[in-house]
Amino acid sequence: MKYIDEFRDGSVARRIGAAIAREALPGRRYSFMEFCGGHTHAIARYGVADLLPGNVRMIHGPGCPVCVLPIGRIDMAIEIARRPEVILATYGDTMRVPASGRLSLLKAKAQGADIRMVYSTADAVRLAERNPAREVVMFAIGFETTTPPTALAIREAQAKGLTNFFVFCNHVLTPSAISHILESPEVRELGTVPIDGFVGPAHVSTVIGSRPYEFFAEEYQKPVVIAGFEPLDVMQAILMLVRQVNDGRCEVENEFTRAVTREGNAKAQALVAEVFGLRRTFEWRGLGEVPYSALRLKEGYAAFDAERRYGVADRSVPDHKACECGAILRGLRHPADCKLFGSACTPENPLGSCMVSSEGACAAHYTYGRFRDTSRRVAAGAAVT
Amino acid sequence: MCLALPVRVIELRDGDRGVVDLGGVRKEVSLALVDGVSVGDYVILHVGYALTRLDPDEAQKTLETFAAAGLSPEPAAP
Amino acid sequence: MRRRGFTRALDFRHGQVEMTHGSGGRATAQLVEELFVAQFDNEALRRLDDQAQVEVPPGRLVVATDSHVVSPLFFPGGDIGCLSVHGTINDVSMAGARPLYLAAGFILEEGLPLADLRRIVESMAAAAREAGVPIVTGDTKVVERGKGDGVFITTTGVGVVPAGVNVSGTRARPGDAVLVNGTMGDHGVAIMSLRENLEFGTTIRSDTAALHGLVAAMLKAVPDIHCLRDPTRGGLATTLNELAHQSGVGVIIGEARIPVRGEVNSACEFLGLDPLYVANEGKLIAICAPADAQRLLDAMQAHPLGREAAIIGEVIEDEHAFVQMDTAFGGRRVVDWLTGDQLPRIC
Numbered sequence: 032m033k034y035i036d037e038f039r040d041g042s043v044a045r046r047i048g049a050a051i052a053r054e055a056l057p058g059r060r061y062s063f064m065e066f067c068g069g070h071t072h073a074i075a076r077y078g079v080a081d082l083l084p085g086n087v088r089m090i091h092g093p094g095c096p097v098c099v100l101p102i103g104r105i106d107m108a109i110e111i112a113r114r115p116e117v118i119l120a121t122y123g124d125t126m127r128v129p130a131s132g133r134l135s136l137l138k139a140k141a142q143g144a145d146i147r148m149v150y151s152t153a154d155a156v157r158l159a160e161r162n163p164a165r166e167v168v169m170f171a172i173g174f175e176t177t178t179p180p181t182a183l184a185i186r187e188a189q190a191k192g193l194t195n196f197f198v199f200c201n202h203v204l205t206p207s208a209i210s211h212i213l214e215s216p217e218v219r220e221l222g223t224v225p226i227d228g229f230v231g232p233a234h235v236s237t238v239i240g241s242r243p244y245e246f247f248a249e250e251y252q253k254p255v256v257i258a259g260f261e262p263l264d265v266m267q268a269i270l271m272l273v274r275q276v277n278d279g280r281c282e283v284e285n286e287f288t289r290a291v292t293r294e295g296n297a298k299a300q301a302l303v304a305e306v307f308g309l310r311r312t313f314e315w316r317g318l319g320e321v322p323y324s325a326l327r328l329k330e331g332y333a334a335f336d337a338e339r340r341y342g343v344a345d346r347s348v349p350d351h352k353a354c355e356c357g358a359i360l361r362g363l364r365h366p367a368d369c370k371l372f373g374s375a376c377t378p379e380n381p382l383g384s385c386m387v388s389s390e391g392a393c394a395a396h397y398t399y400g401r402f403r404d405t406s407r408r409v410a411a412g413a414a415v416t
Numbered sequence: 417m418c419l420a421l422p423v424r425v426i427e428l429r430d431g432d433r434g435v436v437d438l439g440g441v442r443k444e445v446s447l448a449l450v451d452g453v454s455v456g457d458y459v460i461l462h463v464g465y466a467l468t469r470l471d472p473d474e475a476q477k478t479l480e481t482f483a484a485a486g487l488s489p490e491p492a493a494p
Numbered sequence: 495m496r497r498r499g500f501t502r503a504l505d506f507r508h509g510q511v512e513m514t515h516g517s518g519g520r521a522t523a524q525l526v527e528e529l530f531v532a533q534f535d536n537e538a539l540r541r542l543d544d545q546a547q548v549e550v551p552p553g554r555l556v557v558a559t560d561s562h563v564v565s566p567l568f569f570p571g572g573d574i575g576c577l578s579v580h581g582t583i584n585d586v587s588m589a590g591a592r593p594l595y596l597a598a599g600f601i602l603e604e605g606l607p608l609a610d611l612r613r614i615v616e617s618m619a620a621a622a623r624e625a626g627v628p629i630v631t632g633d634t635k636v637v638e639r640g641k642g643d644g645v646f647i648t649t650t651g652v653g654v655v656p657a658g659v660n661v662s663g664t665r666a667r668p669g670d671a672v673l674v675n676g677t678m679g680d681h682g683v684a685i686m687s688l689r690e691n692l693e694f695g696t697t698i699r700s701d702t703a704a705l706h707g708l709v710a711a712m713l714k715a716v717p718d719i720h721c722l723r724d725p726t727r728g729g730l731a732t733t734l735n736e737l738a739h740q741s742g743v744g745v746i747i748g749e750a751r752i753p754v755r756g757e758v759n760s761a762c763e764f765l766g767l768d769p770l771y772v773a774n775e776g777k778l779i780a781i782c783a784p785a786d787a788q789r790l791l792d793a794m795q796a797h798p799l800g801r802e803a804a805i806i807g808e809v810i811e812d813e814h815a816f817v818q819m820d821t822a823f824g825g826r827r828v829v830d831w832l833t834g835d836q837l838p839r840i841c
Contacts, residue, residue, distance in 0.1 A: 032439045032760060034422035034458060034475055041824035043482050050485040069419060078825020122463070150765075151464025153446060176420065179449050180465045234420040237460055237468040260420065262823055263482055270485060289475040290422075290460050296468050299449045399827045419766045439760030442695040 744812025
């Protein structure tokens with residue numbers, strides 16, 4: 032597969048790994064946070080950590096929009112789905128997220144709610160067209176990558192004069208989350224881990240461009256390197272971050288030049304700006320309330336807003352008391368440090384946000400890395416995170 | 417929400433839609449978010465929508481940067 | 495065929511399954527005679543008893559049963575009919591047994607077109623004939639419209655294991671070789687290509703096939719095969735985890751050694767799926783002593799259903815019974831059990 036296979040070449044990976052080991056200053060620790068869930072998954076799946084020297088480590092940030100979706104919002108989706116006239120359309124990732132009362136969308140479906148998995152928002156619009164007597168609600172989640180598709184779907188529904196298509200909007204914003212990690216009040220409580228730089232998200236950046244990150248680099252004096260989706264991209268970005276730290280630079284660099292420009296996709300941005308506005312605040316699972324971090328439908332598109340139509344009340348549902356997700360999302364704790372990890376909390380029965388989707392730090396570690404906890408002697412000579 | 421793929425556009429259809437190919441598998445997708453797509457272009461596809469065009473020259477440059485990173489011979493496999 | 499006073503022949507062109515077909519009366523008898531017996535056509539069935547009395551050669555008796563609820567009923571490379579024949583023949587074969595007879599139970603949904611039912615039954619008959627394993631008895635029930643998915647089929651198979659063959663999931667030992675007979679993931683991708691909302695054009699066909707001939711050839715070359723199992727739901731990864739767990743050993747496989755068709759890889763990329771977890775219906779995993787591995791591989795590759803057979807890994811000592819994989823990228827990772835249903839990701 033072109034533009035995929037070449038970026039997964041193991042021998043090239045080892046060479047880049049060797050370069051990182053050469054250039055990382057001995058006696059200095061480097062901690063980089065990868066923000067994008069896809070990066071967390073790639074790092075785990077390809078064992079990128081095995082190729083890094085011992086003094087360079089990756090911290091898994093809250094870049095998985097499924098993981099940061101609070102329980103309360105899933106409860107609302109289930110409430111909407113249970114209405115007999117509603118067909119709830121959802122992406123596959125959200126089906127198993129645990130909600131209150133030991134429910135999930137999958138379980139609600141088993142109990143009779145009409146919940147259907149779709150690959151694309153366009154499928155949801157088609158469902159509305161084909162089922163005029165029903166009301167189709169798209170359970171919209173995702174960062175800036177997934178927001179333009181939702182905007183397009185709403186515009187398409189509008190153009191077709193559909194009155195039975197609605198969106199339950201849970202779109203969240205990347206830059207706000209990064210800010211929040213760096214300076215939230217909880218940081219005082221939990222302490223903070225020095226984050227030396229960020230690996231910026233791949234596909235979010237194709238939409239928003241590299242410009243929005245310039246603020247962070249400037250304000251917080253942290254380098255940002257936007258990395259492509261494949262393991263070689265991630266490794267190259269880590270090398271670039273090591274170099275920035277060594278040089279004392281705090282710039283935004285773009286490793287993913289084949290798909291990301293400084294301005295991003297202006298057409299997509301304009302479309303999103305037309306349909307969506309900012310929520311003053313929004314709860315992120317594991318992070319609490321984050322200001323100006325999420326979107327809602329603008330007044331002009333109120334007719335498509337599921338929250339308005341069904342009058343479902345927003346509610347905040349706390350996580351399990353022993354759940355360490357808040358600390359893990361900030362890099363203060365490792366999944367293996369959590370008392371619930373691997374016993375009460377597993378991918379099959381996730382209790383916290385980090386275990387919910389395959390990109391969460393805990394899920395990734397459970398699926399790919401936990402054998403290292405029990406048999407570190409196996410990987411003789413390889414770096415262990 | 418980052419699962420997106422570079423795919424090749426093999427056919428353009430009405431209503432801003434097109435057919436893309438990845439290693440022999442084809443799918444009809446929306447091209448509404450990217451202007452001026454031609455057959456033969458590569459685009460980044462996410463949940464049924466093309467997000468941007470992929471620049472083949474930049475891709476080549478990136479691969480060359482990877483190659484340049486290893487100035488010393490490849491170490492033994494772990 | 496003796497007609498028992500059926501006033502009109504079954505209308506296979508325009509007819510549908512009705513509740514009366516399951517009531518046990520004349521309509522049922524007509525369906526059984528004009529469709530099932532006519533198609534499956536063997537001595538035991540022709541007697542029209544409620545059970546089959548059959549000859550069984552000496553050896554240990556093996557029994558296996560499988561229910562088939564696949565949707566859609568028809569897919570590239572097969573249908574629920576031949577799938578139900580192959581699936582149970584394979585279950586019996588995985589014990590190293592020679593499959594002898596099949597029984598088939600049908601739960602039909604009211605409204606199922608008789609044309610579809612006939613197509614399915616014809617397919618089953620052809621699969622059974624080709625495999626040399628007759629369907630000697632069966633049962634039919636009908637449920638109301640909306641209470642079934644067209645048709646559910648349960649097949650039960652019996653076979654005998656000859657003396658000297660001892661295949662069991664508990665017999666994998668450190669040092670053993672792990673082999674597969676061909677490409678992984680074809681069936682699951684063929685099915686998903688038709689499901690609503692996941693359509694894409696692809697030439698992938700289900701690999702559904704009866705494996706007993708291949709197994710016989712394998713046992714002839716290596717009578718002491720330790721384990722055999724077919725990686726159906728949950729795919730290669732899940733099945734290897736089962737075997738590792740049963741035998742109390744670890745397994746290490748090499749990603750580059752596992753045969754996967756290019757288009758299956760691409761389809762899985764599209765959907766965010768891992769081919770290791772996608773179902774197969776004409777594939778098996780074999781585990782044998784290292785000294786036997788090459789001979790076993792040669793025997794598999796000499797058979798039409800094993801042309802792309804490969805040694806994909808080995809068994810190691812591991813108290814945790816992990817399945818690990820050396821990735822093409824160069825690292826090593828754990829390949830865990832499947833968690834729930836592998837739903838396509840967008841993340």
